[in-house]
Amino acid sequence: MFKNIEHYKPDLEKTMCMLGKLYADAARRRGGNVTFRALPPSDVEFYSTFDLTKYNYESDINEYAEDLSRLLAESFELRREVDDNMVPTISPVLGIGDYSAFVAGEIDFRKDTSWSKPVFENIDDWKRIPPLGTSKWYRWFLEICEAMLEISSGSGIPFMRGFFSPLDLAGALRGDMIYYDFYDEPEKLHDLLAFCADATIMFAEDIYALARKYLKDTKYGMYYLDGKINMSEDIACMISGKTYREFARPHTQRVINHFGEGHMHTHSRSLYLVKEICSMDGVVNLWLPTDPNAPRPIDHLEELIEDADGVCLAIDIDDFSEIENNLEILKKGNFSLTLPVKDIEEAKALTERFNLLEGI
């Protein structure tokens, strides 16, 4: 179903070299890298056509994997002439619920996403669940990964999977009670967060081992997994920098330390947390999408460059002129700039325009 990655990304070597330099400089806290991603509708539209309620995940895993792989392959094919920083990746899509159901609980599937309900009524309920790795969704998720890896084997397309941070995982398992836990049960909350860090490490290692089985002989198949962890810090948007530092950071740091490099995600709602997240050891990338009714990162470049201290900030922009108008400032830090475009032709044209900018 999938062709070789170089079919979808003819300039693969150049792109990987650019990304390699970007993250190496970010690790050394040295700026000077500005990269560009055009976001045509075809990169994301397939999510809305992929009906998650259609499958019985116990019996239809192969059908699910084939349907999703076909949509991904079509999407990659459409953008093959776009010479930007986007590298095709294979990743299961199950919504949000699977990000915590691998520990415990059920997934509530909707057509285009999913949710999980909090299952830890008491803060130390993690001590009473069956051993990690034995839950239904832990097993099914690995089976889904394997089905997708089998379909894509031979293509050399990197496999990719992100995770909740320990705080996000604890938030999903505990629900809104977690906001009271900061005050009512600080010690027990640390215990829960430590459990969530252990769970994330174990689950990620199992997924990575599975991917390695299929991708170990490919040049870039493990690019987004080996020595890396990709984690969200969404609940962090609801708490202060001080609370983040005290509760979330030590556990997130432990997960990053286990793998090596941290590729993080939070929201523009919490620009005040950029410094906290980027100052953790090993963090090289922070995806910071703009929220409605919240500050736009592109409007706060000077302070963000200072707070990020060389960590690559993946931010979105509304218009290409925002790159041209801010180019000299952008070059002081490391950036991956994403611009939604109306179609592939515009994606190609703007990428060419970007590649002609001086000093890029």
Place this chain on the structure above:
Amino acid sequence: MIIEEISLALQKGKANDVKALVQQALAEGYTPKDILEKGLIQGMNVIGGKFKRNEVFVPEVLVAARAMNAGQEILRPVLVKSGIKPIGKAVICTVQGDLHDIGKNLVKMMLEGQAIACVDLGVDVPAEKVIAAIKEHEPDLLCLSALLTTTMIMQKEIIEAVNKAGLRNRVKIMVGGAPVTEKFALEIKADGYAPDAASAAELAVQLIGEMHV
């Protein structure tokens, strides 16, 4: 002064202290109206202002609101006895398709902090359930929350359903949630939009005032 202590304890989220201080204030002869307005509501107003300015965050608002509830529990029977009623009533929910309730809960707590009684319909609430609740509870306000761009459209559908049911002139409708903007609120013909929970409480008081003119 004990009323000030109530406000400060509430701001720190000390529910047991608030409870004890309210009891003490009543014993010392303070009026329930003063305890409510100058102690509890004043404390929530301070927290609301700090929340708007990013000086406190969700956990601090939640523990403060819990302390407010603890104080109100003591005060409620005395308020009823004194004939002091809530300033209005709101029906509140997260719209159909959306399971997020933290924003809705924060608004509810802030409204209660302004002595507005709330009927909470929960999350994932369809238009029919909202219509039934308006008929049953006869609220001054209907508050609709949505966290997702994919579900905010349900706010429009619910407003249209309220229109269709002939109830639109009986209730003011407020909308909110992370993706919702003032422009969207105007487009869907809501009566009001607020960017955060504290502003929502201020708007609610204003809209209830307009209802009762």
